[in-house]
Amino acid sequence: MNLFAEFETRIKAILTDKVLPEDKREGADLSRVVVEPPRDAAHGDLATNAAMVLSKHMGMSPRALADAILPHLSADADIAEVAVAGPGFINIRLSAAYWQRFLGGVIRLEGSYGQSELGAGRKVNVEYVSANPTGPMHVGHCRGAVVGDALANLMKVAGYDVVKEYYINDAGSQIDVLAKSTFLRYRQALGENIGEIPEGLYPGDYLVPVGEALKAEFGSKLRGMTEAEWMPIIKDKTIAAMMVMIREDLAALNVHHDVFYSERSLHADNGRPILEAINDLTYKGHVYKGKLPPPKGQLPEDWEDREQTLFRSTEVGDDIDRPLIKSDGSYTYFAADVAYFKDKYDRGFTDMIYVLGADHGGYVKRLEALARAVSEGKAKLTVLLCQLVKLYREGEPVKMSKRSGNFVTLRDVVDEVGADPVRFMMIYRKNSEPLDFDFAKVTEHSKDNPVFYVQYAHARCSSVFRQAAEAFPDLDVTTANLAGLAEKLISDPNELQLVAKVAEYPRVIESAAAAMEPHRIAYYLYDLASLFHSHWNKGKENPDLRFVNDKDRELSVARLGLVRAVAAVLKSGLSITGTSAPEEMR
Structure with a gap:
């Protein structure tokens, strides 16, 4: 039930059958004809170019x-009504009868209203968070977690076959440092005085329980081993413990991944998956032996003034060619990226979305080039960068407890204000824009707090049904009765305006999914809530406009149908954001 798509089809049929002469029909580009809401709602319900x-x-x-x-x-x-505006836009106002019929259709669809076939079942992999398993999630991970999760939810509603994925960076030097940090806490658990945590190791006290667990399992046995002997044991145990903590932190934020993919699996069997991916690129003509000129500025870790095995990424859109195998035969970090992308592509994903922090801006071109090379242009890779989050309390920068040792944790934020305010506010700005998160503002009960305002609208919808049950104890609120009477009796201009806002929802879903911008859902929900609250307040001043009119049973049922439609859209949109839709708020 996409109103705009419906009238776009109607208008194109009028153009083809009645406006374009036969000699002008061929070559007429109707693909650019669109129908959308007018910029000013006072101009009508639809506008076409x-x-x-x-x-x-x-x-x-x-x-x-x-x-x-x-x-x-x-x-x-x-x-x-139709009218020409400006240089030639056509504004259209729909009849009350159409809006009544449309509302009845929304009510009958109930919770499925807004679902789209835009994606046509296309397989999409959304990879987000993917933090190193070296400690608890910090507030910087929080925004990427919410943006990625909300985007995946949005694309599912838009008809895509979506998998939510977390890439565990459990290989490399940072994991060696993590194991050494844990071993120090293990020695502490055995009673040793370890003193200050040496610079370069992870200082957070979150590793203390891991050390205690190692003592409980191994006693002092690990203390008598060489580093080469205890390192793999402690790596496995620590990574497992960190991933338990990370999963718990994400669950507190209502984030749940379908797949946790281990980077270490790419290094199994002497790195066979990586070698096979490099061989695939070689077969496609994208790999050569050569030397890279020194880049400007600080030299990256993988640059060598020697011949290396290189990815000819400049031929597929990158700025410079990328090392795959160092002169000593070891794989670069990017080589694992190659194998990981190839694995995704081999799993049947034609669209890959990476949600990364703003500090990963340099990865965009190399990843896009990689996608073109591996898939030979058949797959689409999109990188979404999330800008920083700044924490405030009543306008003042926040300083919180840092069990991590050096940063504010995601769990600190969620534990203080709850998952709902965190999730909604993290997408109440476009991901590419910085975000200020004020603890005081996200918990206040006012119009200035978007999450409260939207959730309160849903709670009010529920309260209307409770009021109706008190006024008419035997009221028939079945879907069929609500839809049937709404189609006959909803006629007040303010009510029809609310129906028109409800009608925008499928278009918002499709446009937000196509643009990969879940913040559009949050904005739309706020606008719908604002319109609903406004109409509620008019009922305070004019009893004839109240949703429950104890003097008119049938009109009350019709208006309950409108409320049911608003509630369904609010609940659907909130579920996309990963936020609850409460039936009561005090």
Whole structure:
């Protein structure tokens, strides 16, 4: 039930059958004809650019072509009024009968309203968070976690086959440092005085329980081993413990992944998966032996003034070619990225989305180049960068307990204000824009707090049904009765305005999914909530506008149908954001 898609189809049919002469039909580009909400709601319900985009083809001015189109639109029984605006836009106002019929359809669809077939089952892998398993999640991970999770939810509703994935960076030097840090806590658990944590090791006290667990399992046995002997044992135990903690932190934020993919699996069997991925690139002509010139500025870790095995990434859109195998035969970090992407592609994903922190901006071109090379242009890779989050309390920067040793944890934030405010506010700005998170503002009960305002609208919808049950104890609120009476009796202009806002939801879903911008859902929900609260307040001043009118049973049922539709959209949108839809708020 996408209103805008429906009228786009109608208008294109009018253009083809009644406006375009036969000699002009061939070559007419109707793909650019769109129907959307007008910029100013006072101008109507719909606006189309049809005359603007076809004027050149027709050899007419946009306004003259718009005037030729108007009579055919006016003949549509569902259109109450049409007008030309500006250089040739056509504004359309729909009839009350159409809005009544549309509302009935929304009510009958119940919770499935807004679901789209845009994605047509296309397989999408959304990888997000993917923090090193070296400690608890920090607040910087929080935004990426919410953006990735909300985007995955959004794309599912839009008809994509989505897998939520977490890439565990459990290989490399940082894991060696983690194991050494844990071994120090293990020695502490055995009673040794370890003194200050040496610089370069992880100082957080979250490793203390891991040391205690190692003591309980191994006693002092590990103390008598060489580093080469205890290192793999402690790596496994520590990574497992860290991933338990990370999963718990994410669960507190209502984030749950479908797949946890281990980087170490790519290094199994002497790195066979990586070698096979490099061989695949070699077969496709993207690998050569050579030396890279020194880059400007600080030299990256993988640069060598020697011949290496290189990915010819500049031929597929990158700035510089990338090392895959160092001169000593060891694989670079990027080589694992190659194998990981190939594994995703081999699993059947045609769309891969990486949600990364703003500090990973340098990865974008190399990853996009990698996707083109591995899939030979058949797969699409998109990188979304999440800007920083700054924490405030009533405008002042926040200093919180740091069990991590050097940063504010995600769990600190969630434990203080709850998952709902965190999730909603983390996508109440576009991911590419910095975000200020104020603990005081996200917990206040006011219009200025978007999450409260939207959730309160849903709670109010529920309260309307409770009021109706008190006024009419035997009221029939079945879907069929609500829809049937709504189609007959909803006619007040304010009510129809609310129906029109509900009608925007499928379009918002599809446009947000296509643009990969889940913040659009949060914005839409706030606007819908604002309109609903406004109409509620009008009922305070004018009893005739109240949703429950104890003097008119049938009108009350019809209005309950409208409330049911609003509640369904609020609940659906909140579920995309990963936020609850409460039935009561005190």
